[in-house]
Amino acid sequence: MGEFDLIDRFFKTRFALKRDDLPLGIGDDCALMTLSPGHQLAVSSDVMVEGTHFFSDVDPQKLGHKCLAVNLSDLAACGAKPRAFTLSLTLPSLQEAWLEAFSAGLHALSKLHGCALIGGDTTRGPLNIGITVFGEVPKGQELLRSGAQAGDDLYVSGTLGDARWALLCLEGKSTVQGARLQNIRTRLEVPTPRLELGLALRGIASAAIDLSDGLLGDLGHVLKASQKGAQLSVPEMMKSALVSKDLSSLPKAQALTLMLEGGDDYELLFTACPSKALAVQAIAQRLNLPLTAIGRVTDNAGIKLMGADHFLDDKALKNLASFEHF
Amino acid sequence: MGEFDLIDRFFKTRFALKRDDLPLGIGDDCALMTLSPGHQLAVSSDVMVEGTHFFSDVDPQKLGHKCLAVNLSDLAACGAKPRAFTLSLTLPSLQEAWLEAFSAGLHALSKLHGCALIGGDTTRGPLNIGITVFGEVPKGQELLRSGAQAGDDLYVSGTLGDARWALLCLEGKSTVQGARLQNIRTRLEVPTPRLELGLALRGIASAAIDLSDGLLGDLGHVLKASQKGAQLSVPEMMKSALVSKDLSSLPKAQALTLMLEGGDDYELLFTACPSKALAVQAIAQRLNLPLTAIGRVTDNAGIKLMGADHFLDDKALKNLASFEHF
Numbered sequence: 291m292g293e294f295d296l297i298d299r300f301f302k303t304r305f306a307l308k309r310d311d312l313p314l315g316i317g318d319d320c321a322l323m324t325l326s327p328g329h330q331l332a333v334s335s336d337v338m339v340e341g342t343h344f345f346s347d348v349d350p351q352k353l354g355h356k357c358l359a360v361n362l363s364d365l366a367a368c369g370a371k372p373r374a375f376t377l378s379l380t381l382p383s384l385q386e387a388w389l390e391a392f393s394a395g396l397h398a399l400s401k402l403h404g405c406a407l408i409g410g411d412t413t414r415g416p417l418n419i420g421i422t423v424f425g426e427v428p429k430g431q432e433l434l435r436s437g438a439q440a441g442d443d444l445y446v447s448g449t450l451g452d453a454r455w456a457l458l459c460l461e462g463k464s465t466v467q468g469a470r471l472q473n474i475r476t477r478l479e480v481p482t483p484r485l486e487l488g489l490a491l492r493g494i495a496s497a498a499i500d501l502s503d504g505l506l507g508d509l510g511h512v513l514k515a516s517q518k519g520a521q522l523s524v525p526e527m528m529k530s531a532l533v534s535k536d537l538s539s540l541p542k543a544q545a546l547t548l549m550l551e552g553g554d555d556y557e558l559l560f561t562a563c564p565s566k567a568l569a570v571q572a573i574a575q576r577l578n579l580p581l582t583a584i585g586r587v588t589d590n591a592g593i594k595l596m597g598a599d600h601f602l603d604d605k606a607l608k609n610l611a612s613f614e615h616f
Numbered sequence: 617m618g619e620f621d622l623i624d625r626f627f628k629t630r631f632a633l634k635r636d637d638l639p640l641g642i643g644d645d646c647a648l649m650t651l652s653p654g655h656q657l658a659v660s661s662d663v664m665v666e667g668t669h670f671f672s673d674v675d676p677q678k679l680g681h682k683c684l685a686v687n688l689s690d691l692a693a694c695g696a697k698p699r700a701f702t703l704s705l706t707l708p709s710l711q712e713a714w715l716e717a718f719s720a721g722l723h724a725l726s727k728l729h730g731c732a733l734i735g736g737d738t739t740r741g742p743l744n745i746g747i748t749v750f751g752e753v754p755k756g757q758e759l760l761r762s763g764a765q766a767g768d769d770l771y772v773s774g775t776l777g778d779a780r781w782a783l784l785c786l787e788g789k790s791t792v793q794g795a796r797l798q799n800i801r802t803r804l805e806v807p808t809p810r811l812e813l814g815l816a817l818r819g820i821a822s823a824a825i826d827l828s829d830g831l832l833g834d835l836g837h838v839l840k841a842s843q844k845g846a847q848l849s850v851p852e853m854m855k856s857a858l859v860s861k862d863l864s865s866l867p868k869a870q871a872l873t874l875m876l877e878g879g880d881d882y883e884l885l886f887t888a889c890p891s892k893a894l895a896v897q898a899i900a901q902r903l904n905l906p907l908t909a910i911g912r913v914t915d916n917a918g919i920k921l922m923g924a925d926h927f928l929d930d931k932a933l934k935n936l937a938s939f940e941h942f
C-alpha cells in the first residue's frame with residue numbers, strides 16, 4: 291500500500307465530510323477554510339514523538355485521541371472553537387492494524403468536536419505525529435496568558451497529578467492498587483480537552499493556559515507573560531476536588547508533589563477577578579466540572595506555596611524551589 | 617539551553633515582528649491571525665525527515681530555506697498569498713551552530729515573502745521538520761487540481777529535472793562536470809517557490825499543481841482530480857526552455873527521463889484554455905520566467921507521450937509505463 295492509498299483509506303475516506311466553511315479538504319495542494327464574520331483564526335501546533343511523549347506499545351487508538359486532544363486543549367486555553375486540523379504523520383512502516391486504530395481514535399475525537407481533518411502529509415521515518423489545529427474566536431474575546439492582574443483568583447479545572455502518577459507506574463517508579471491504575475491511565479492516555487470550559491470563560495477569565503507541563507511550570511508561564519507573581523494555598527488545594535479519589539490514596543506529600551509538578555493534566559489554569567467568582571461557580575455547575583480556587587495573583591514575582599511545609603519536608607520543598615522564581 | 621531558551625533565541629527574537637493582521641505570535645497557547653475581507657484561508661503541511669528528504673550533512677541554512685520553500689510552493693499552486701507559518705521541530709540534540717544556520721535560512725525566505733513564524737513546537741527525537749503554512753486567497757479565485765478541461769493547454773514554469781540530476785550526483789549515481797554541479801545543487805537544495813506566478817494565474821489557469829513528485833506523477837494527480845487525460849509533445853519539450861543549459865549537456869534520453877520522472881522541481885504545472893495563451897505569455901515576460909506549453913488536456917484517460925520514441929528506447933519507455941495510466 292503506497293502513501294496515496296494509505297491517505298485514501300485511513301484518512302480521506304474516513305474523515306470525509308461536506309461543510310460549507312471548508313470548501314476544499316484533503317487531496318489538493320492546499321485546503322481552504324473560511325472564518326465566521328468578526329472572528330480570528332486561532333492556530334496551535336503540537337508534536338508527539340515515540341519515546342519522548344509515548345511508549346512504543348501504547349494503544350494506537352488512544353494515541354490517535356491524545357494527539358488531537360493536546361492540540362484541542364490549546365484551543366480551549368485560548369477560548370477558541372475548534373474548526374479543523376492538519377496531520378503530519380511520519381511512520382517507520384505501514385502497519386494497517388496500527389493505522390486503523392490510530393485513525394479510529396483520531397476520528398472519534400475529531401467528530402465529537404466538529405474538528406475536521408483537512409490536510410497533512412505522510413512520510414517515511416521514525417514515528418512522529420504533528421498536528422496543527424485551527425479554531426476561531428471572536429476578535430477581542432481570546433484568552434491570553436498575559437492578562438492576569440494582581441488580586442485575581444487562580445483556578446484550576448478537574449483534578450491534578452493523576453496522569454503523572456500513571457506515567458510513574460508505567461515506568462515502574464510507583465505502584466498502584468486494583469482498578470485505580472485504569473482510572474489514572476485513562477487520565478494519562480485519553481485526556482479530555484476542556485473546550486466547553488474555554489468557551490464559557492470568554493469574558494470571565496483574565497488569563498488562561500492549559501496544563502501540559504505541570505501546574506508550577508505552566509503557572510510560571512502565565513505569571514511571566516503577565517509580569518506578576520502568585521500565592522497558592524496548599525492546605526486548601528489538598529482538601530479540594532483537585533485531589534482525585536485515586537490520588538487521595540497516596541501519602542499527602544507524594545500526592546502534592548504530583549499535583550504541583552505533574553504534567554499531561556490538560557486541565558485549564560485560569561485567573562479571574564474576584565467579582566467573577568459566582569460566574570465561575572455557575573460555569574462549574576453547568577459543565578459538571580470542578581473549578582477550584584487555588585490562590586491569588588500578586589504583584590511580587592515568584593510563586594509562594596503557602597502552607598506547603600505542612601505536607602513536604604525541607605528537602606522536598608527545596609526540590610520544588612526551582613519553580614519559586616522565574 | 618532548554619526548549620524555551622532555544623525558542624527565544626533562534627525563533628521568537630529573530631522572527632519577531634509586529635503586524636496588525638497577526639495580533640498574537642509565538643509564546644501563547646495559540647497564535648491569532650485575521651483574514652482579509654472576502655478571503656479564505658489556504659493551508660498546507662509538509663514534513664521533511666532526515667534520511668528521507670535530505671542528507672544528514674546538508675547545509676542547515678539551505679535546509680531552513682527548503683523546508684519553508686516546499687510549503688510556500690503549495691500556496692503558489694493554489695494561487696494563495698503567504699501570510700504565516702508554524703514550525704514543528706523535532707531535534708536529536710541542541711546544536712547551536714546548526715540551529716543558528718537553520719533559523720537564518722528559514723528567516724530569510726520568511727522575510728522575503730512576508731510569511732511570519734507565529735508558533736510551533738520543539739521537541740526531542742529523530743530530526744523531523746514539519747511546517748504548516750497559511751495563506752489567503754479571495755473566495756472563488758483559488759487554483760485547484762480539479763479544473764482542467766479537455767482542450768486546455770498544459771504549461772510548466774522554469775526548468776525540469778535539474779534537482780533530480782543533482783540528487784543522483786550526490787548519491788554517486790551520476791556525474792557532472794565543473795560548475796554545473798553547483799547550479800543543479802542549488803535547484804535541489806534552494807528551490808524557488810513560484811508565488812508570483814501563482815498569484816498571476818488567478819483567473820487564467822483552469823488547474824494547477826506544484827511539481828514535487830515529478831512531472832508525470834503530478835500531472836497524474838491533476839488528471840485524476842479533473843477526470844481527464846493528456847498528450848505531451850516530447851520533441852517540443854526537448855527543444856524548449858524546460859531543458860536547462862546544464863541538463864542539455866546530458867544525452868537526450870537521460871535528460872528526458874529526468875524531466876519526466878524527476879521530483880523536487882517546485883515549478884508549477886498548470887492548464888489554461890487556449891484563449892488565455894497570450895495572457896500566459898505576458899505573465900512569462902513580466903516575471904521573466906519561461907512558461908512552456910508541453911501539450912494538451914484530453915478526454916481520454918492516461919498520459920500519452922507523443923514522439924517519446926525518438927528519444928527513448930523500448931525498455932526506457934516501458935519503465936515509464938506505470939505513469940501512462942492511473
